[in-house]
Amino acid sequence: METKIFEKPSTASTKVGYLRMGAIVPRVGDPTANGECPAPGGWVKVEPKGFVCVGKSATLDLEAPLVRAASVRPDVSKPLPYAYGFVRAVAPQYLRIPTKDMQLKSEMSLKEHLATWEKKGDKMNAVVLGANDVEAFGYKPQKLSTEMSAGELFGGKSDADPPPFWLDGTKRLIPNVSGFTVPDGAIFANRVIRHSGLAFVGYFKTDKEHLNRPFAVTVDLRLIPTTKVKPDTASRFHGVELEKWGFPMAFLKHDEGNKKARTPVKLTGQLRGKDEWQERELEGGTWMKSKDLHVARAPGELPPVAAKGEKWIDVSIENQVLVLWEGKKPVYATLVSTGQDGAGDPKTTKSTIQGTFRIKNKHVTATMDSNGKPEGAPASGPPKDKDGKQLRRGSGTFELRDVPWVQYFEGAYALHTAYWHDVFGTPRSHGCVNIAPVDARRIFMWTDPQVPEGWHGVISADNKGTTVNVRY
Numbered sequence: 001m002e003t004k005i006f007e008k009p010s011t012a013s014t015k016v017g018y019l020r021m022g023a024i025v026p027r028v029g030d031p032t033a034n035g036e037c038p039a040p041g042g043w044v045k046v047e048p049k050g051f052v053c054v055g056k057s058a059t060l061d062l063e064a065p066l067v068r069a070a071s072v073r074p075d076v077s078k079p080l081p082y083a084y085g086f087v088r089a090v091a092p093q094y095l096r097i098p099t100k101d102m103q104l105k106s107e108m109s110l111k112e113h114l115a116t117w118e119k120k121g122d123k124m125n126a127v128v129l130g131a132n133d134v135e136a137f138g139y140k141p142q143k144l145s146t147e148m149s150a151g152e153l154f155g156g157k158s159d160a161d162p163p164p165f166w167l168d169g170t171k172r173l174i175p176n177v178s179g180f181t182v183p184d185g186a187i188f189a190n191r192v193i194r195h196s197g198l199a200f201v202g203y204f205k206t207d208k209e210h211l212n213r214p215f216a217v218t219v220d221l222r223l224i225p226t227t228k229v230k231p232d233t234a235s236r237f238h239g240v241e242l243e244k245w246g247f248p249m250a251f252l253k254h255d256e257g258n259k260k261a262r263t264p265v266k267l268t269g270q271l272r273g274k275d276e277w278q279e280r281e282l283e284g285g286t287w288m289k290s291k292d293l294h295v296a297r298a299p300g301e302l303p304p305v306a307a308k309g310e311k312w313i314d315v316s317i318e319n320q321v322l323v324l325w326e327g328k329k330p331v332y333a334t335l336v337s338t339g340q341d342g343a344g345d346p347k348t349t350k351s352t353i354q355g356t357f358r359i360k361n362k363h364v365t366a367t368m369d370s371n372g373k374p375e376g377a378p379a380s381g382p383p384k385d386k387d388g389k390q391l392r393r394g395s396g397t398f399e400l401r402d403v404p405w406v407q408y409f410e411g412a413y414a415l416h417t418a419y420w421h422d423v424f425g426t427p428r429s430h431g432c433v434n435i436a437p438v439d440a441r442r443i444f445m446w447t448d449p450q451v452p453e454g455w456h457g458v459i460s461a462d463n464k465g466t467t468v469n470v471r472y
Contacts, residue, residue: 001177001220003057005050007461009043011036016050020364020456021177022070024062031060048452065174069166069221072155072201074364074402074456077139079131079437081364081404082199082219083155084419085229088124089113092188093180094223096172097163100211102187103225114211117227125226127153130233131419131437137445145233153231154216156203163204164217178220189222192399197232197420198224199365199402219365219402235422238438239322239334240264247330248297250280251321251425256288262335262425265293294425296321296333303356305467311447312467313415315433317343317352320425322415322433324446332446334439337418337428343472346413350430352470357409359447359465363457365402368416405440407447409468416440433470 003019004011009032019025031042031054041055052058059067074081092098092106104110117124133144143152151159166174176182180189192198202217203226215223242249245266252263259265266283271290273279278290296319305312309327316322317338324332341349404417418424418434428434435443444451447466451458 001179002456003052005046005052005455007050009034009037009045009051011053014461015459016461017452017455017458019052019058019454020070020074022067022073023454023456024067025452025454027060065166066177069164069174070201074404076364076441079134079136079139079404079417079441080234080419082201082402083153083216083231084197084199084234084402085154085216085226085231086420087192087194087196087198087224087228088230089228090191090193091224091228092191093178093218094188094215094225095176095182095186096170097167097206097210097215097223098187099170100209102170103211103213106187114213114227121227125150125153125231127231127233130236132233134236134238134438136238136438137442150214150226150231151203154203154214154226154229155200156216159203159205161202161204163206164202166221174221178222192224195398197400197403198229200224232419234417234419235424235436236438237262237335237422237424237436238442239332239436241332242296242323242330245333247333248295249333250282250293250295251335253292253294253425256292262294264333267295294319294321294335296323296330298323298330299469299471302328303467303469310467312469313443313447315352315468315470317354317427317470317472320427322435322439322443324443332442334436335425337421337424337426337434338470339429339431340427342427346431352429352431352433353410353413354470354472355410357468357470358463359415359449359460359468360408360410361457361459362408362444362447362449362451362465363406364451365404365456366406366416367399367401368403368406369399404437405435405444407444409465415443415468 001021004015005017007014007016026047028045031044033039033042037043037053043051044054045051127145130145133141149159151161176189178189182189199219200216205214214226216226248267250265252261254261268281270281279287280290281287306328312325314323320335322334322336323330339351341351344351346353406414406416408414415433417437417440424436449458449460
């Protein structure tokens with residue numbers, strides 16, 4: 001699933017980024033072979049920088065089966081770059097189109113499940129407007145989620161899409177690339193547990209011999225029966241450009257009159273009272289208690305990069321607010337969800353680490369689970385125990401595949417989209433900074449280092465990533 005990009009034509013040189021399977025990027029010149037990357041392949045320079053080894057993980061053949069199979073790329077123009085859904089019942093991750101008998105042997109109580117689906121399926125898989133229905137930051141939806149067919153909601157073009165070319169009856173014409181090792185001829189590669197989040201790139205229906213079930217194609221080219229997956233459109237919430245709203249400003253914590261919680265409000269800057277009785281004046285003369293507002297304001301002391309005119313990000317755990325700064329000018333504010341244990345010790349609790357950091361690496365999407373990967377590499381493979389043995393389903397408490405707009409700033413701590421909840425403004429995460437999809441894309445495109453077109457991830461090898469300041 002990953003092709004590493006090195007600074008120089010050597011695996012001993014610095015890794016500067018990576019491509020995901022199916023990516024097509026411009027190259028400069030022909031491959032040059034050496035001992036690390038032998039003929040008939042060789043090292044080839046890619047745009048805008050770096051080298052990849054043509055061989056096991058890269059090819060010059062644009063018609064190669066795996067390149068064609070992974071031709072659906074993440075759409076980086078959208079808040080959600082893939083179609084997403086949540087597993088409602090334990091399901092096999094099929095490698096081939098399973099026959100009726102295969103399905104009955106692989107799935108417990110399947111007849112009962114399908115009877116329920118027959119009665120309630122349409123209602124169970126209905127969606128509401130979500131992140132990709134928001135017009136913002138140059139993106140305009142072409143079709144609303146509530147108008148989409150089931151096929152479109154699972155990453156296909158329509159309900160009439162045929163099975164992909166690499167599925168021929170019960171045969172699979174390409175290798176298993178999921179990272180979960182199974183014997184040749186296996187029907188499925190692992191199962192996926194309830195509440196897991198999945199990303200999809202295709203959809204097709206089957207006939208009576210296959211129980212007439214529709215299947216979705218996951219990013220790692222496995223099949224999930226959509227009777228066991230609920231498509232999801234994620235939160236529509238997003239923050240505000242401060243040029244319009246002024247600074248400081250705030251978001252309501254609760255419904256106030258005809259204004260819903262999380263509505264942005266302008267502040268005059270006037271205060272009265274102290275401690276829990278402190279109040280702030282809203283534009284128009286209304287006063288509200290500070291404790292009823294998520295206040296976006298400057299930290300007591302700006303980090304040194306502000307004086308240099310650099311971009312930086314300020315995250316307030318107390319207020320659950322993130323602000324983008326350009327030097328000493330605040331430009332954007334939104335609500336986030338930091339670690340669920342507040343300002344506790346991040347070593348022993350689910351709290352967000354505090355301090356001033358630099359963004360280390362960025363990923364268009366990356367898989368997250370309870371086993372955590374400090375480097376943020378896409379965890380397409382299964383978790384392993386301390387001895388390196390592959391673990392099966394149920395080994396972790398959660399698995400969320402292809403989390404969008406991931407930016408690691410310290411170890412396993414990252415800024416990233418949360419497509420699985422809509423409580424931004426409330427501490428919720430295991431320690432990362434959860435951000436609504438619209439905001440997360442806006443921030444990702446603004447920060448450094450920039451991810452080159454066609455790349456899936458980039459690494460800041462020179463410690464010049466955008467500064468992230470996390471405080472109470």
